[in-house]
Amino acid sequence: MKIIVLKFGGTSVGSIQRIKKVAKIIKSYSKKYNVIVLSSAMSGTTNKLINMSQKISKNFADNEYDALVSAGEQISCSLLAGQLLSEGIKSRSWMAWQIPILTEGKHKYSRIKYINKTKIYKYLKSGGIPIIAGFQGVDKNLNITTIGRGGSDSSAIMVAKFFKADRCVIYTDVQGIYTTDPNKLISAKKIKNISYEEMLEMASLGSKVMQPHSIQDARLNRINIEVRSSFVNRSGTLITKRKNIVNNKIITGISSTNNDAKVTLLGVRDRPGIAASIFKPLYLNSINVDMVVQNISSDGKETDLTFTIKSYDLNKTKKIIYNNKNINFKKMIFDKNVSKVSIIGVGMITTPGVTFRMFQALAKKNINIQVISTSEIKISVLIKSNNVAKAIKCLHKEFSLEK
Amino acid sequence: MKIIVLKFGGTSVGSIQRIKKVAKIIKSYSKKYNVIVLSSAMSGTTNKLINMSQKISKNFADNEYDALVSAGEQISCSLLAGQLLSEGIKSRSWMAWQIPILTEGKHKYSRIKYINKTKIYKYLKSGGIPIIAGFQGVDKNLNITTIGRGGSDSSAIMVAKFFKADRCVIYTDVQGIYTTDPNKLISAKKIKNISYEEMLEMASLGSKVMQPHSIQDARLNRINIEVRSSFVNRSGTLITKRKNIVNNKIITGISSTNNDAKVTLLGVRDRPGIAASIFKPLYLNSINVDMVVQNISSDGKETDLTFTIKSYDLNKTKKIIYNNKNINFKKMIFDKNVSKVSIIGVGMITTPGVTFRMFQALAKKNINIQVISTSEIKISVLIKSNNVAKAIKCLHKEFSLEK
Numbered sequence: 001m002k003i004i005v006l007k008f009g010g011t012s013v014g015s016i017q018r019i020k021k022v023a024k025i026i027k028s029y030s031k032k033y034n035v036i037v038l039s040s041a042m043s044g045t046t047n048k049l050i051n052m053s054q055k056i057s058k059n060f061a062d063n064e065y066d067a068l069v070s071a072g073e074q075i076s077c078s079l080l081a082g083q084l085l086s087e088g089i090k091s092r093s094w095m096a097w098q099i100p101i102l103t104e105g106k107h108k109y110s111r112i113k114y115i116n117k118t119k120i121y122k123y124l125k126s127g128g129i130p131i132i133a134g135f136q137g138v139d140k141n142l143n144i145t146t147i148g149r150g151g152s153d154s155s156a157i158m159v160a161k162f163f164k165a166d167r168c169v170i171y172t173d174v175q176g177i178y179t180t181d182p183n184k185l186i187s188a189k190k191i192k193n194i195s196y197e198e199m200l201e202m203a204s205l206g207s208k209v210m211q212p213h214s215i216q217d218a219r220l221n222r223i224n225i226e227v228r229s230s231f232v233n234r235s236g237t238l239i240t241k242r243k244n245i246v247n248n249k250i251i252t253g254i255s256s257t258n259n260d261a262k263v264t265l266l267g268v269r270d271r272p273g274i275a276a277s278i279f280k281p282l283y284l285n286s287i288n289v290d291m292v293v294q295n296i297s298s299d300g301k302e303t304d305l306t307f308t309i310k311s312y313d314l315n316k317t318k319k320i321i322y323n324n325k326n327i328n329f330k331k332m333i334f335d336k337n338v339s340k341v342s343i344i345g346v347g348m349i350t351t352p353g354v355t356f357r358m359f360q361a362l363a364k365k366n367i368n369i370q371v372i373s374t375s376e377i378k379i380s381v382l383i384k385s386n387n388v389a390k391a392i393k394c395l396h397k398e399f400s401l402e403k
Numbered sequence: 404m405k406i407i408v409l410k411f412g413g414t415s416v417g418s419i420q421r422i423k424k425v426a427k428i429i430k431s432y433s434k435k436y437n438v439i440v441l442s443s444a445m446s447g448t449t450n451k452l453i454n455m456s457q458k459i460s461k462n463f464a465d466n467e468y469d470a471l472v473s474a475g476e477q478i479s480c481s482l483l484a485g486q487l488l489s490e491g492i493k494s495r496s497w498m499a500w501q502i503p504i505l506t507e508g509k510h511k512y513s514r515i516k517y518i519n520k521t522k523i524y525k526y527l528k529s530g531g532i533p534i535i536a537g538f539q540g541v542d543k544n545l546n547i548t549t550i551g552r553g554g555s556d557s558s559a560i561m562v563a564k565f566f567k568a569d570r571c572v573i574y575t576d577v578q579g580i581y582t583t584d585p586n587k588l589i590s591a592k593k594i595k596n597i598s599y600e601e602m603l604e605m606a607s608l609g610s611k612v613m614q615p616h617s618i619q620d621a622r623l624n625r626i627n628i629e630v631r632s633s634f635v636n637r638s639g640t641l642i643t644k645r646k647n648i649v650n651n652k653i654i655t656g657i658s659s660t661n662n663d664a665k666v667t668l669l670g671v672r673d674r675p676g677i678a679a680s681i682f683k684p685l686y687l688n689s690i691n692v693d694m695v696v697q698n699i700s701s702d703g704k705e706t707d708l709t710f711t712i713k714s715y716d717l718n719k720t721k722k723i724i725y726n727n728k729n730i731n732f733k734k735m736i737f738d739k740n741v742s743k744v745s746i747i748g749v750g751m752i753t754t755p756g757v758t759f760r761m762f763q764a765l766a767k768k769n770i771n772i773q774v775i776s777t778s779e780i781k782i783s784v785l786i787k788s789n790n791v792a793k794a795i796k797c798l799h800k801e802f803s804l805e806k
Binding site for chain 1: 419422423452455456458459460462463464466467468470471473474475477478480481482484485486488489495496498500501545546547
């Protein structure tokens with residue numbers, strides 16, 4: 001019999017009523033599969049616990065944070081197992097330490113290293129449905145750990161990996177991955193199949209359905225993921241390897257960001273290594289530099305350097321650059337009203353002219369492109385924030401995503 | 404260095420503000436003692452979790468109940484440890500399975516069998532203050548167990564036993580044990596010292612400060628318990644062995660109940676074994692029969708039988724007796740407006756005339772005694788509920804408890 005992993009997010013188990021609904025979904029799989037369930041905490045619980053810890057101290061200890069917040073999954077999993085039991089279905093909750101799910105790395109940001117399969121296998125063979133607490137683990141000294149916010153997806157994918165599951169279904173409050181954010185464009189369409197690589201770009205470029213590192217874990221372990229809704233019974237989006245996908249579209253989706261800031265250093269004294277001397281201290285302060293553009297200096301002495309960062313890093317960035325005695329520049333200017341719009345698709349590898357079509361479509365709508373950055377399967381442009389809606393609309397049409 | 408066990412109840416850690424206060428109390432002991440802390444869940448948490456489980460099913464599975472409610476102590480303990488850490492004090496939370504605290508018996512009603520001291524000793528020696536989750540344990544298969552409501556007191560007493568603690572301090576929301584309920588008699592006085600035996604009678608007769616089985620655990624293990632308030636800094640009540648107490652009072656305290664019901668069977672056909680045939684089915688249905696009185700039948704053929712039960716058991720009791728074909732009686736009458744008032748004191752063992760003084764004091768106030776029951780150190784009488792306040796007042800005065 002094949003194993004399937006079902007993961008339910010916070011809103012999916014956000015109330016007793018929702019838990020009863022989720023039990024029905026689990027039951028619908030249990031005739032065809034050996035089901036392993038992963039559950040997040042009920043929506044709101046984790047935030048409530050974090051708020052309490054913040055009232056204790058802004059620097060609440062990381063190990064106690066892990067002990068604190070992991071109580072949330074203990075609650076949701078025992079309620080869900082209790083619901084199944086009350087319907088006469090063999091089930092029980094499993095905390096990470098009971099399995100155990102071993103993690104390595106620092107508290108709050110641990111990674112799953114190993115999952116002991118013995119007990120869960122035995123339990124599956126006895127006909128039980130294990131409800132495993134997502135997001136949590138134990139280290140080798142039996143300390144409770146967590147694997148970062150949104151980590152229940154990662155838990156599910158690692159369980160799917162260790163148990164060689166046929167598929168991992170991520171139940172959430174959206175119906176799947178869309179060609180672009182349906183809140184921003186009404187004609188956005190649900191994507192049937194998407195490759196890991198495209199999904200990674202979508203995720204890291206602003207689609208919030210799944211965390212990039214979960215998708216990366218799935219990609220590395222070749223685990224088929226289906227993202228679908230626990231609220232409506234419709235097929236979702238399958239995230240799978242490229243060769244499983246028959247797709248006649250050049251572009252799979254469009255994503256956009258809304259908290260970028262642009263920094264421009266004017267009149268930078270140009271010398272070898274100048275970029276490194278600017279970006280190294282930013283890197284050391286955990287500031288992520290995204291797009292970078294450097295104008296060629298006409299006289300070979302001075303240059304203008306433009307880069308983007310997250311807008312919440314702007315004040316820190318300013319301070320670091322002003323205090324950096326290794327660089328000389330005439331003026332620093334900022335713009336917080338910028339956004340990055342990206343088109344993503346494996347189809348562009350084999351199709352020439354995609355860049356041109358994108359730029360032309362934007363030009364026709366009088367949208368000025370400030371910075372450009374590309375990879376094998378995506379093209380990103382930085383534009384004024386108030387142009388984002390217009391840009392998404394015209395690009396969605398240009399690449400026939402509404403069909 | 405001596406070990407002290409401090410236990411904090413739900414109201415003592417009922418808010419972040421309270422947790423900060425409790426951290427101060429813990430600190431005040433840490434110079435003189437190796438401190439081990441036991442904590443209950445924040446007040447309200449356990450009830451909220453139980454309510455959720457009840458919405459799932461009135462017969463929510465016992466093992467998942469244990470997993471569910473034990474999350475409450477995980478939250479309070481990690482918050483308390485986080486508070487101490489934020490003040491620069493070495494501390495950490497310890498769940499039962501991390502120690503482990505091994506239990507035996509059924510889920511929801513387990514008993515602590517063994518506490519492994521290795522890790523906690525090591526942690527104490529390193530200068531840390533362990534914050535141990537009360538109320539919870541693990542069985543030998545690593546299932547989470549709980550030891551019944553109010554079980555955190557038991558946890559604290561068992562920790563005190565295994566670690567040979569100098570004392571176990573139960574911090575709660577009252578200042579100690581009183582000669583009678585201060586809500587019922589304003590002149591009630593805090594008792595400085597009370598024996599385990601007296602405390603057991605007080606507890607099982609209606610003083611709600613501690614559960615009888617916790618006191619029994621303390622008595623069997625000769626652990627000195629101090630009950631005091633975490634809200635005001637005043638010495639509380641010491642519960643200790645009889646020979647530690649120098650007491651010139653005959654009576655230590657007065658307790659009363661307020662949910663008793665009296666059942667009288669009139670004209671019961673008298674024959675050997677009739678009492679057993681009435682009470683056995685009640686016992687089998689977990690109905691606790693308290694006081695019993697049987698009139699001698701003048702003709703040897705019929706008798707009247709009176710007994711008391713908890714009023715919430717009355718309907719069940721009626722049904723059981725009506726359906727019992729082994730007994731013949733003419734009429735069954737009930738009274739829910741009765742209460743049991745008891746005087747308790749080891750002093751009565753060596754002092755004659757206590758019973759007489761009690762009855763006389765009540766008679767002077769025209770309070771009619773319906774049923775009497777006595778033990779070595781207590782005398783209980785059943786009276787009309789509307790006479791309870793008057794009875795407590797006159798008995799409190801009769802035995803000079805206000806002094």
